[in-house]
Amino acid sequence: MCTSVIYQAGDSYFGRNLDLEVSLGQQVVITPRDMVLNFRELPTLEHHYAIIGMAIVRDNYPLYFDGINEKGVGIAGLNFDGPAHYFPVQEGKKNIASFELVPYILAQASSVAEAKELLTNANIANINFSEKMHAAPLHWIVADKTGASITVESTTAGLNVYDNPVGVLTNNPQFPDQLVNLSNYQSVSPADPQNTLAPDTTLPVYSRGFGSRFLPGGMDSESRFVKAAFAKMHAPVGNNEVENITNYFHILQSVEQQKGLDEVGPNTYEYTIYSDGSNLSKGIFYYRTYDNNQINAVDMHKENLASTTLITYPINDQQKIEYQN
Numbered sequence: 470m471c472t473s474v475i476y477q478a479g480d481s482y483f484g485r486n487l488d489l490e491v492s493l494g495q496q497v498v499i500t501p502r503d504m505v506l507n508f509r510e511l512p513t514l515e516h517h518y519a520i521i522g523m524a525i526v527r528d529n530y531p532l533y534f535d536g537i538n539e540k541g542v543g544i545a546g547l548n549f550d551g552p553a554h555y556f557p558v559q560e561g562k563k564n565i566a567s568f569e570l571v572p573y574i575l576a577q578a579s580s581v582a583e584a585k586e587l588l589t590n591a592n593i594a595n596i597n598f599s600e601k602m603h604a605a606p607l608h609w610i611v612a613d614k615t616g617a618s619i620t621v622e623s624t625t626a627g628l629n630v631y632d633n634p635v636g637v638l639t640n641n642p643q644f645p646d647q648l649v650n651l652s653n654y655q656s657v658s659p660a661d662p663q664n665t666l667a668p669d670t671t672l673p674v675y676s677r678g679f680g681s682r683f684l685p686g687g688m689d690s691e692s693r694f695v696k697a698a699f700a701k702m703h704a705p706v707g708n709n710e711v712e713n714i715t716n717y718f719h720i721l722q723s724v725e726q727q728k729g730l731d732e733v734g735p736n737t738y739e740y741t742i743y744s745d746g747s748n749l750s751k752g753i754f755y756y757r758t759y760d761n762n763q764i765n766a767v768d769m770h771k772e773n774l775a776s777t778t779l780i781t782y783p784i785n786d787q788q789k790i791e792y793q794n
């Protein structure tokens with residue numbers, strides 16, 4: 470399972486938790502503007518916006534899990550096993566393989582509105598990256614530095630592009646159903662509740678945090694959607710970049726999957742392998758991992774973005790404890 474959130478605090482911050490039972494060997498990968506991007510069914514892009522994100526590289530191709538571009542657009546792919554359905558290549562449509570959607574959007578869109586435009590008359594084609602690497606059943610959240618966001622889902626009903634008023638995405642069910650479920654929690658609040666149940670009876674508020682008593686806390690995707698929405702909606706705005714990115718990681722940590730809590734097979738547990746969050750205006754990509762609580766950063770603008778080859782940074786996965794004596 471995974472969770473992705475956009476948080477506005479002057480600048481906008483976008484990223485995700487990647488929850489899985491095995492690490493796939495991802496790295497921070499920058500695709501510079503002049504690295505040729507080939508598509509299976511669409512014209513080659515020789516020049517495009519620069520991209521930074523988490524990816525694995527195969528055959529010199531960046532298979533992005535999530536990323537942002539230099540124009541302040543971000544996109545993340547999240548598991549959508551069951552409802553996800555990709556179609557055969559269709560004549561007369563923009564056929565995009567599922568693994569191409571992240572570079573397709575980030576290479577060309579400077580806003581969510583432009584991403585929507587790129588998705589008109591599009592078909593997510595059921596093309597595998599290779600014999601060994603089959604298409605993953607995903608849906609996507611796209612966001613931009615204004616705070617706008619959409620959810621992209623390809624199901625047997627076709628391609629749906631929904632406005633995402635919450636700026637949160639997790640996994641199943643389909644996005645409209647997540648919003649219906651969210652309605653069930655609209656009375657959850659950081660403040661103490663009003664006693665509307667029995668107004669003439671004194672009911673003690675016997676604990677702090679009483680307003681969030683009915684907030685779900687499970688590892689499942691509906692629970693994480695509600696909890697992340699609550700955490701994000703009430704997150705304070707910091708006074709500077711460090712405070713903001715610290716707040717951002719606290720939002721993601723509210724739905725972090727600790728090892729041992731989500732058994733996906735005999736003695737096999739899904740956990741939050743990494744969390745990342747980028748400043749969409751500044752092009753700085755921050756991440757932490759399960760084993761390393763330290764926030765690490767790669768600033769795309771410190772690289773030569775006019776180059777033609779991928780730039781990769783290995784994940785810094787070593788815990789650093791600052792011993793004070």
Ligand SMILES: C[C@H](CCC(=O)NCC(=O)O)[C@H]1CC[C@H]2[C@@H]3[C@H](O)C[C@@H]4C[C@H](O)CC[C@]4(C)[C@H]3CC[C@]12C
Pocket residue numbers: 470471487488489493525532533534535546547548549567568597598602603604605607640
């Ligand atoms: C499984 C995770 C989503 C996290 C999640 O929801 N996990 C588990 C669960 O719910 O069961 C997704 C997110 C991005 C996906 C990857 C990216 O789409 C890139 C790449 C695309 C290829 O078609 C398949 C492999 C590969 C490398 C994908 C493998 C599955 C990933 C890593």
